Amino acid sequence: MVLSSLTIVLVAVLVVICSSYSSNSINHIRKRYTNSQYNNGYQSSSSSSSSSLCASTAGTQQSEITPKSITKEIMNFFSPVGNVIDYRDDPRFQKRLENSEIQRNLDGMHILTILFQSARTKRRVKNILSIPILIERLSAWDREWSERDISAFAYGIHSLEGLDGADAELIKLGAAKINESSAMLSSRAIGNALYGLQDFTSDTAGVPELCEALALKITNFEGDLNGQDIGIGLYGLQGMSAENESVRKLIKVLALKISKSETELDAQALSNALYGLQSMSSDYDEVVQLVKALAIKVAESKPALIAQAIGSALYGLQKLSSDIVEVRSLVAAIAEKVQTSTASLDAQAIGNALFGLQRMKSNSAEVRSLVQAMADKMVQLDIKLDSKGISNALYGLQSMSSNEPQVRALLAALASSIKKSESSLSGQGIGDSLYGLTDT
Secondary structure, three states: OOOOHHHHHHHHHHHHHHOOOOHHHOOOOOOOOOOOOOOOOOOOOOOOOOOOHHHHHHHHHOOOOOHHHHHHHHHHHOOOHHHOOOHHHHHHHHHHHOOHHHHHHOOHHHHHHHHHHHHHOOOOHHHOOOHHHHHHHHHHOOOOOOHHHHHHHHHHHHHOOOOOHHHHHHHHHHHHHHHHOOOOOOHHHHHHHHHOOOOOOOOOOOHHHHHHHHHHHHHOOOOOOOHHHHHHHHHOOOOOOOOOHHHHHHHHHHHHHHHHOOOOOOHHHHHHHHHOOOOOOOOOHHHHHHHHHHHHHHHHOOOOOOHHHHHHHHHOOOOOOOOOHHHHHHHHHHHHHHHHOOOOOOHHHHHHHHHOOOOOOOOOHHHHHHHHHHHHHHHHOOOOOOHHHHHHHHHOOOOOOOOOHHHHHHHHHHHHHHHHOOOOOOHHHHHHHHHHHOOO
8 A cells, every 4th residue: 555645754753763773672572561550459458467577476486386376477477567568578488387387287268368468469479388288278178168268369369470280270279169169259359359360361271260160150140340340350351362262251241240230430440441351352242242331331431531541441452343333332432531531641651542453443433533532632742752652552553544634643643752752663663663554
């Protein structure tokens, strides 16, 4: 296709910027922006004790070791003084838990507490207690899991790496225990459980079994999912592909429950929920039904979106196609939010937002409306894109045509921002940028 004059300008600008890049950067892998500031996980009440590890350990060693004393010791360890976490104590506490008398008294409740607290404090549980011991104690715990047990386990796997067979065995064991339980989950428990999946993909061994177990529990849920739980729950699914049948079962039941929910999503819940769609393709009907339910929620929500929420929400659309009417409805609802937002977009928000539009075609009125809204935001602000913002933004334009005036307006705004940039592009960044302009 013949490139438009504005696209040629963009290419020329890119050439100028790329002239300073180091040849060593060619093999760099593109790292997308992440939402590391999102921390809306399980809200637990912290232990009132502020004893140090040394004090609690010393005290315990001088008295009889019982299940109750072990619980207290665990909670003391995970309750840092002044809310400051000192990971240097981890090896010492791990050694303490390897004490033979403590090992004899460890039960499933202790294991679930360690899993949950490790995830809450952003630790790897293997640095606290070995995975084989976790598996052994949970297997031997002859008790039906309660709602709290299920929530704690599913949230707690956030502390696993999911890279070896032991992790997979632990996840599968948890899925089996959940299937055996007759406990009903609350809205909060559902949100916490799904949130724990955020670091895994649907290809991680054990995760499909856990998805099926949770899908069954959510099916039996008869309450009303609240906005925060919808947000953190879907956020946890960011690595789940609808190509997996077990994931589709989970998506299907979530779509149904969200469509029946009368709750309103606030800005944080809305952006969390949409961000969680990033690995789901609209080629699957279950995803389309979820998109339909969310489109209604977005359209009905009243809160204005901040810059980071706009970037996160649109970033989650990257595998959704504007060929699907339900996707266009969602795009239209988001476009209205962008138009009415008074937020000042930064380079990260723009890069994330435009990267998410890679399957959006400009022959759609809804897409053109969103593109114009983004162009207007950029014109209003004196934005200087960094290298990641440049490559992500241009890569996201791959399905658009510069025959549309709204796309040309966005290209002009991008060209202006790129000219002001002092960043250089890596080899991967150059490739992504030019790929996005191929058919524009």
